[in-house]
Amino acid sequence: MTAGEAPEGSGVGVPGAGWRRADGPPAQDRERRRRGGGRRGGRGEIPMVDEAEFTSYYGRPVIKPPVWKTPDVPLYLFLGGAAGTSAVLGALAEGTRRPALARVAHLTAGGGALASVGFLIHDLGKPSRFLNMLRVLKTTSPLSVGSWILAPFSALTTATAGAHLLGWFPLLRRFTGVGAAVLGGPMTTYTAALLTNTAVPSWHEAHRELPFVFAGSAMAAGGGITMALTPLDEAGPARKVAAMGAAIELAAMHRVEHGHGLVSEPYRTGRAGKLLKAARGCTATGAGLALLAGRSRAAAVGSGALVTTGSVLTRFGIFDAGMASARDPKYTVEPQRARARERDTAGSGKAAVTGAGP
Amino acid sequence: MTTISSASAAFTGEDPGNRLFGPVPDVTGDRGYADDHPARVGFFTDTSVCIGCKACEVACKEWNLLPMDDAEGTVDALGLTGASYDNTGMLGANSWRHVAFVEQSRAVDLPMPTVGLPGAAGGQRPLEDPPVVHPQVPASATTAEQSAPLQTSSGDREIRWLMSSDVCKHCTHAACLDVCPTGSLFRTEFGTVVVQEDICNGCGYCVPACPYGVIDQRQDDGRVFKCTLCYDRLTDGLQPACASACPTESIQFGDLDALQARADERLAALQAKGVEGARLYGRDETDGVGGAGAFFLLLDEPEVYGLPPDPVVTTRDLPAMWKSVGAGAAMVLGLVASAFVGRRR
Amino acid sequence: MAEAHPVGFQWVMEAKARGATVIHVDPRFTRTSALADLHVPLRAGSDIAFLGGLINYVLQHELEFREYVAAYTNAAAILREDFQDTEDLDGLFSGYDPEQGKYDETTWQYEGVEVTAAAGQRQSPKPGASGASVGAESGQDSDAEEHEQGASEQSGSGGIPVGGKPRRDETLQHPRCVFQVLKRHYARYTPEMVHEVCGIEPQLFLKVAEALTSNSGRERTSAFVYSVGWTHHTVGVQYIRAASVLQALLGNMGRPGGGILALRGHASIQGSTDIPTLYNILPGYIPMPHAREDASFDDFIAEAAGSVGYWGNMKKYAVSLLKAWWGDAAQPENDFCFGYLPRLTGDHSSYQTVAQQIQGTVPGYFLVGENPAVGHANAKMARLGLANLEWLVVRDLQLIESATFWESGPEIETGELTTEGIGTEVFFLPAAAHVEKDGSFTNTQRLLQWHSQAVEPPGDCRSDLWFYFHLGRLIREKLAGSTDPRDRPILDLTWDYPTHGPLAEPSAHGVLREISGTGPDGTAVDGYTALKDDGSTSCGCWIYSGVFADEVNQANRKKPHLEQDLVAAEWGWAWPMNRRILYNRASADPDGKPWSERKKYVYWDEDAGRWSGPDVPDFQATKRPDHVPPEGAEAEDALGGTDPFIMQGDGKAWLFVPAGLADGPMPTHYEPAESPVPNPLYSRQANPSRKELRGAWNRANPAMSDAFPFVVTTYRLTEHHTAGGMSRTLEYLAELQPEFFCEVSPQLAAERGLEHLGWATLVSTRSAIEARVLVTERMRPLRVAGREVHQIGLPYHWGKNGITTGDSANDLLGVVMDPNVHIQESKVATCDIRPGRRPRGPELVEFVEGYRRRAGVASGRLGPNGRAPIEERS
Amino acid sequence: MKTWLDAWPVFRQLTGSDPSGRGESVRSKRTDTLTPRTATADRVVQSVCPYCAVGCSQRVFVKDEQVVQIEGDPDSPISRGRLCPKGAASKSLVTSATRQTTVRYRRPHGTEWEDLDLDTAMDMIADRVLKTRRExxxxxxxxxxxxxxxxxxxxxxxxxxxxxxxxxxxxxxxxxxxxxxxxxxx
Structure with a gap:
């Protein structure tokens, strides 16, 4: 057999033809004893997937699961949303002479913003360099744009909240409140782009719905908190906002949980599934109670609490679902393999990623 | 003085200059470097000649003074992974090169030797002429143009032991670079993607953004690390450490266009020899990341090596994301305002 | 080769790029196999059956390179009538003495030509010597307790002196000519026999035979590459012989792209045999004198020199060496201080020494950059030897297991030894690294390359040059006034090397210059041809002579290869005389013309009147190809124009070895000392003249024992280095292969319930070790002798110290040696394997003792402090 | 004021040629002054790898009497500048933290290592050699x-x-x- 000649009897040209992993039982078809527990928050055990329907490299993740820590980031998402809505509520309450609601809303917004910044900085690998967030302004980075929203927003809301507490500069309070309100809108949804603008399959595929989930969740949270803390007579708008928020959150979340085929699965299974189920329960009952909240303070507090907890659980649920979909190679490989196969068969102009395969 | 709007492709979605997605002939120029910037350089890793010796892993760690880690990136820990001879496990903050090992086999009925039982003709048998040999091929022939098929027959089975040295892809559209909020990740004058360790504050956004799972956060340090394509060596005109060490020149360093031409030749040669499954990965500039600065010749599906089959930079969908973010924000403002309309209650 | 010599493997990849076919023969599918075109899995220990099969294939189908074989080999030489082959005596050659377990080579001679007994047993009566050699005292030397006499100690490892030219039948038809003897010897090595012995399917074997023969001849050459996979056997030397016979038959020797390349495992292992810290040879492969025969210097020279070939100049080389060592004290009257040399009385190789150490008769031991506690076969035996010394000096970079055996050795864990009980006084002197000292390494292509000092050694670290120079200086100072004749050799030594630098480091350049040799006027000589036997020249090692020609350290030449041709003659310096391919006269036909334009290398240039080509001719430059030596000519003058193998007594490549080998003139398949299957060719199971060492510390697994049904073979990994002292202590290498593992096939894993990444215990009559299990299809069961034989792979790098630690594979292996060079058989043995970790502490001793009982082997219990007597051959 | 502003990448984005902030405008001072340690070495010495018998040539870079880098020597006809994993780890071999730099001594039947200065050790070894040789x-x-x-x-x-x-x-x-x-x- 001189060189250059295909070995006889093999002549199969199809890529991967007949080749399969050697008989030796690779690591993934039995639980592997790994040294020590998982690494940072939540990465934990490399999941063992049976490899029947797709190939992976010994069951290892293809992309890297996010290094963001729990509870820091989910809380950062929740507080940012709540603060954003509260800021808007506060400004409008100020404008429609609802002093109690305005005070509660502005205090929630200021506190929420500060806590949100605190968690963001705490999650940084090098917290001492948090100012580098304002070193550049990159439209390609939701976190850069977000930082340029969060920084002024938290400055304005803390100023407004401070003015409320100390009673100084009532007129200035009105302007900072309006400023905060304007930024309050984006505050509720930029964090969605933060999650969706990654390679994490379950987040990326839902990049059109997640902003609306975050918007709804933020309204539910902001409305819920202010509703609970404000006397019934002034809490009307808060109640409405909470109810509307809950509705949007439930609707949008349903799309996310079912609308994207395989990559929606992590939202329905495992820890994320349980969290989101609980979240749905809380939000739904909270919204129901909100209808009665107009009449009894207890109902208002109950509804507010429920809706807010629903919002928090939704954030944690979405976070866990993303982590699960990143750790399991199946969610990255299968959709991409399907996409590549479609394109190959369609023979569309765009050459397949895998170059001129035979 | 350019206006901010030119950076607004991310918002508006019109992206004539392919600033977010699609092929970019001169990515270095697009990132603001003067016209006389060096040519874009990169790696072509020809896994068909890789002998899995891991010299690249050691040379990289020695040059960049990286800490020891086990297959999960846990510093100063040791662990047998059971993944054939790969105990590095994956690319990470402390392993900027990772040699993957995949053992494959298939049954084949043992073919009789091509020539009938020799010995019929006495003495020296006439020899069919061997393939043309190029006597003047220089001593340092870099590519193995016509090496023989890659699966080795071993008794009644054919065994293939795939080995491949994985590295950061230095993408044309690098998601890690796009999402980095501090400007630590940047495009160098050589067209490579590098983390500026004096800027990175460890926000970790680049880690889930990378479609290949390359960059990672170092546990006890907080910052992220990845292959810099030996940016410091390049400034002095030196070849990267891994490419200098690689005994069989499986890792080839050079100008990207020269490497792409050489890779096409190599692929054609292998396919002509009937090497099944040979394909280039990351060479095509119309792929999801606009072509990679470090691309590969693989012998099987990318996912067999742990690589994504059809990676797309997340920045491609960013305009759509900003749209729905904007819509969501407006909705919130609108609905909250609507909550104040109507009778005061 | 890709595993242990990866950077050398780039040249295999270059050859493959130019269309070469790469065939890898190995029990295991390794990283080399992954890049080869063909992997031939064979049973460890059956290589001679495989190579014999190829020889038989070549002879049966008349595929040998006929003109080459007729002109350049001893194929035509006719043997004596009383020679009998293993085919006639069922596995023995004629002349075997069962009690001594040794051969008498007289019946192997060429007919009508006496081989001076230098190579044979001294006690065999030597017929009247014809030719120039002066007969040594003849007479039967029959005292029974004659020390074990390995024939090879006599001959060093250079060519064997043969008294003149044998009778030849150029038609190669004579029934007793070497060619026909060879044909009969290998007639039974058919493809079916190869399948029976090696487990290689006949079609696969024919594929290899076809590829090898079609790629040899005038137009094309094939090369063999081997390493310790061949040498670590009780028939190791015969493995290499089989490849030499095959390559000589195919005409691949001395030609570009041909030959046999030994891939040696250490930076200067070739240097360590050229300038040998070995017991049986002096620098330049001059044999160490033996106690009995060499009453006089001339006898010693006569025995070792023979009359034909370059060994004929033995006296010039020996005199020059003695002058280099003892300078002015060496005069013709005192045979140039020949009497100062200590004499050998038999086999003093490393394992014999360890056996003596265990008896406590060897008080002092120097370990210089070696780690026997992990790297020696039967590492437990080595540790017991260390425990019974008086004093031990260890020089190394790290605290290796051989230095800390008294504190953390495995025997401390089992209680066989106690720290307080071990009386060895241990000095650990830190050594300088390769960048902290000047010096030369000799690589596996005989190339001397200089490494220069980059930085001073830190702290107490010193080079070994420093250590031995100053040790010698101290000893000489302490003996300064002595009148005891025993001390003369030390005091007369030339030991005045200039020192330099803050640490008083002796000049390595100066030492290399002494090695290269100086002429009468004290200036450096150009090469060994300038050496005289009248004491006017001095030369530390004749084969290195010329490395300092023109007072330039040729080993330090660093001319970039891109400014030279492919031979790159101006990089470093290859011994001898910077020649790169040995015996390259054979790359031209008998008339001096290249065999083919494609393989043109060294050829006779008629008008220039000399041999020329890209390499230094391995021949007298102006000797015409048709030169016929005059009657009675001496040394190289006795070689004709068609005698390329200038070191051999008859100038030919030996298909048949008339003298010089302890276990037969032709390679014959014998089973390894520990084998699960019977020898299908002869009733003789293993090599009849193998060297054994009996004692409680070195029990042997009985052949075909049910207690030890599996074959185990050891090997190295790319990421680690021998006993691990230079790799398991480094972070970046330790993490690449972090744990000791064994490789088993899925079938064996299923049969014994072994789990991937689980633990396994391997047991032999020596000890039991534990390893992680890697189940892989790269290990395959083979059908051998009608039954399925499983093979287990064990890398042997691990030990107790360093970043990655584990049990040592060498604890499993015993010591049984090749009779010629006393190398241990560590590439094939038998063992048992079972899931789970091994017993700890004293239970381990009981556990292994249980196995010995079940296998019917004598007890392995040790006396106090691990002592146990050496048992004579029962 | 101008230089302070210039140091702020956002300003450089707005005024420079890299508005998206992904290249030239975000470089830090350290990045601009990056040089390899081989360029700042005091001297380079040609050596040969101490591991296997292939005999690959190495270049040893020294800075302030410390080995700072060991890599392949492209001049060698044998290795052409390439190294295997062990050869590439030569710097770790030479600068390993666990490398011994002082004489260690264990007295007969002793239970731990003791210190000994080099000259005394040499003298003790010479005495033992002569004593054992005599006996x-x-x-x-x-x-x-x-x-x-x-x-x-x-x-x-x-x-x-x-x-x-x-x-x-x-x-x-x-x-x-x-x-x-x-x-x-x-």
Whole structure:
């Protein structure tokens, strides 16, 4: 057999033809004893997937699961949303002479913003360099744009909240409140782009719905908190906002949980599934109670609490679902393999990623 | 003085200059470097000649003074992974090169030797002429143009032991670079993607953004690390450490266009020899990341090596994301305002 | 080769790029196999059956390179009538003495030509010597307790002196000519026999035979590459012989792209045999004198020199060496201080020494950059030897297991030894690294390359040059006034090397210059041809002579290869005389013309009147190809124009070895000392003249024992280095292969319930070790002798110290040696394997003792402090 | 003011040629002054790898009398500048933290290592060599002259230089020690 000649009897040209992993039982078809527990928050055990329907490299993740820590980031998402809505509520309450609601809303917004910044900085690998967030302004980075929203927003809301507490500069309070309100809108949804603008399959595929989930969740949270803390007579708008928020959150979340085929699965299974189920329960009952909240303070507090907890659980649920979909190679490989196969068969102009395969 | 709007492709979605997605002939120029910037350089890793010796892993760690880690990136820990001879496990903050090992086999009925039982003709048998040999091929022939098929027959089975040295892809559209909020990740004058360790504050956004799972956060340090394509060596005109060490020149360093031409030749040669499954990965500039600065010749599906089959930079969908973010924000403002309309209650 | 010599493997990849076919023969599918075109899995220990099969294939189908074989080999030489082959005596050659377990080579001679007994047993009566050699005292030397006499100690490892030219039948038809003897010897090595012995399917074997023969001849050459996979056997030397016979038959020797390349495992292992810290040879492969025969210097020279070939100049080389060592004290009257040399009385190789150490008769031991506690076969035996010394000096970079055996050795864990009980006084002197000292390494292509000092050694670290120079200086100072004749050799030594630098480091350049040799006027000589036997020249090692020609350290030449041709003659310096391919006269036909334009290398240039080509001719430059030596000519003058193998007594490549080998003139398949299957060719199971060492510390697994049904073979990994002292202590290498593992096939894993990444215990009559299990299809069961034989792979790098630690594979292996060079058989043995970790502490001793009982082997219990007597051959 | 503003990448984005902030505008001062340690080394020395017998050439870079980098030497016809994992780890071998730099001594039956200065150690070793040599000297064996000692043995590694081997063989033989072995045989 001189060189250059295909070995006889093999002549199969199809890529991967007949080749399969050697008989030796690779690591993934039995639980592997790994040294020590998982690494940072939540990465934990490399999941063992049976490899029947797709190939992976010994069951290892293809992309890297996010290094963001729990509870820091989910809380950062929740507080940012709540603060954003509260800021808007506060400004409008100020404008429609609802002093109690305005005070509660502005205090929630200021506190929420500060806590949100605190968690963001705490999650940084090098917290001492948090100012580098304002070193550049990159439209390609939701976190850069977000930082340029969060920084002024938290400055304005803390100023407004401070003015409320100390009673100084009532007129200035009105302007900072309006400023905060304007930024309050984006505050509720930029964090969605933060999650969706990654390679994490379950987040990326839902990049059109997640902003609306975050918007709804933020309204539910902001409305819920202010509703609970404000006397019934002034809490009307808060109640409405909470109810509307809950509705949007439930609707949008349903799309996310079912609308994207395989990559929606992590939202329905495992820890994320349980969290989101609980979240749905809380939000739904909270919204129901909100209808009665107009009449009894207890109902208002109950509804507010429920809706807010629903919002928090939704954030944690979405976070866990993303982590699960990143750790399991199946969610990255299968959709991409399907996409590549479609394109190959369609023979569309765009050459397949895998170059001129035979 | 350019206006901010030119950076607004991310918002508006019109992206004539392919600033977010699609092929970019001169990515270095697009990132603001003067016209006389060096040519874009990169790696072509020809896994068909890789002998899995891991010299690249050691040379990289020695040059960049990286800490020891086990297959999960846990510093100063040791662990047998059971993944054939790969105990590095994956690319990470402390392993900027990772040699993957995949053992494959298939049954084949043992073919009789091509020539009938020799010995019929006495003495020296006439020899069919061997393939043309190029006597003047220089001593340092870099590519193995016509090496023989890659699966080795071993008794009644054919065994293939795939080995491949994985590295950061230095993408044309690098998601890690796009999402980095501090400007630590940047495009160098050589067209490579590098983390500026004096800027990175460890926000970790680049880690889930990378479609290949390359960059990672170092546990006890907080910052992220990845292959810099030996940016410091390049400034002095030196070849990267891994490419200098690689005994069989499986890792080839050079100008990207020269490497792409050489890779096409190599692929054609292998396919002509009937090497099944040979394909280039990351060479095509119309792929999801606009072509990679470090691309590969693989012998099987990318996912067999742990690589994504059809990676797309997340920045491609960013305009759509900003749209729905904007819509969501407006909705919130609108609905909250609507909550104040109507009778005061 | 890709595993242990990866950077050398780039040249295999270059050859493959130019269309070469790469065939890898190995029990295991390794990283080399992954890049080869063909992997031939064979049973460890059956290589001679495989190579014999190829020889038989070549002879049966008349595929040998006929003109080459007729002109350049001893194929035509006719043997004596009383020679009998293993085919006639069922596995023995004629002349075997069962009690001594040794051969008498007289019946192997060429007919009508006496081989001076230098190579044979001294006690065999030597017929009247014809030719120039002066007969040594003849007479039967029959005292029974004659020390074990390995024939090879006599001959060093250079060519064997043969008294003149044998009778030849150029038609190669004579029934007793070497060619026909060879044909009969290998007639039974058919493809079916190869399948029976090696487990290689006949079609696969024919594929290899076809590829090898079609790629040899005038137009094309094939090369063999081997390493310790061949040498670590009780028939190791015969493995290499089989490849030499095959390559000589195919005409691949001395030609570009041909030959046999030994891939040696250490930076200067070739240097360590050229300038040998070995017991049986002096620098330049001059044999160490033996106690009995060499009453006089001339006898010693006569025995070792023979009359034909370059060994004929033995006296010039020996005199020059003695002058280099003892300078002015060496005069013709005192045979140039020949009497100062200590004499050998038999086999003093490393394992014999360890056996003596265990008896406590060897008080002092120097370990210089070696780690026997992990790297020696039967590492437990080595540790017991260390425990019974008086004093031990260890020089190394790290605290290796051989230095800390008294504190953390495995025997401390089992209680066989106690720290307080071990009386060895241990000095650990830190050594300088390769960048902290000047010096030369000799690589596996005989190339001397200089490494220069980059930085001073830190702290107490010193080079070994420093250590031995100053040790010698101290000893000489302490003996300064002595009148005891025993001390003369030390005091007369030339030991005045200039020192330099803050640490008083002796000049390595100066030492290399002494090695290269100086002429009468004290200036450096150009090469060994300038050496005289009248004491006017001095030369530390004749084969290195010329490395300092023109007072330039040729080993330090660093001319970039891109400014030279492919031979790159101006990089470093290859011994001898910077020649790169040995015996390259054979790359031209008998008339001096290249065999083919494609393989043109060294050829006779008629008008220039000399041999020329890209390499230094391995021949007298102006000797015409048709030169016929005059009657009675001496040394190289006795070689004709068609005698390329200038070191051999008859100038030919030996298909048949008339003298010089302890276990037969032709390679014959014998089973390894520990084998699960019977020898299908002869009733003789293993090599009849193998060297054994009996004692409680070195029990042997009985052949075909049910207690030890599996074959185990050891090997190295790319990421680690021998006993691990230079790799398991480094972070970046330790993490690449972090744990000791064994490789088993899925079938064996299923049969014994072994789990991937689980633990396994391997047991032999020596000890039991534990390893992680890697189940892989790269290990395959083979059908051998009608039954399925499983093979287990064990890398042997691990030990107790360093970043990655584990049990040592060498604890499993015993010591049984090749009779010629006393190398241990560590590439094939038998063992048992079972899931789970091994017993700890004293239970381990009981556990292994249980196995010995079940296998019917004598007890392995040790006396106090691990002592146990050496048992004579029962 | 101008220089302070210039130091702020956002300003450079707005005014420079890299508005998206992904290249030239976000470079830090350290990035602009990056140089490899081979360029700032005091000297380069050609050496040969101490591991296997292929004999790959190495370039050793030294800075302030410390080895800062060891990599392949492109001039070598054998290795053409390439190295294997062990050869590439030569810098770790030379600068390993666990490398011993002081003499260690264990007294007979001792339970731990003690310190000893080098000159004393050398002197003690020389005394022991002479003592053992005297005690185990053999003038002859079976009435044949041997003039040797079987009491001193040596096992040298094969990473020793030729010059070191030469002095060892020369000294041992002159002392009468014959049990001199090395890794070439095992």
């Amino acid at each position: 185990t000297w053999q003038d002859e064996q079976d009435s044949k002259p041997v003039n040797r000692t079987m009491g001193i043995a040596s096992l040298g590694g094969a990473t020793l230089d030729n010059e070191e081997n030469y002095l060892m063989k020369k000294l041992y033989t002159a002392m009468g020690a014959v049990q001199v072995e090395n890794q070439a045989r095992i």
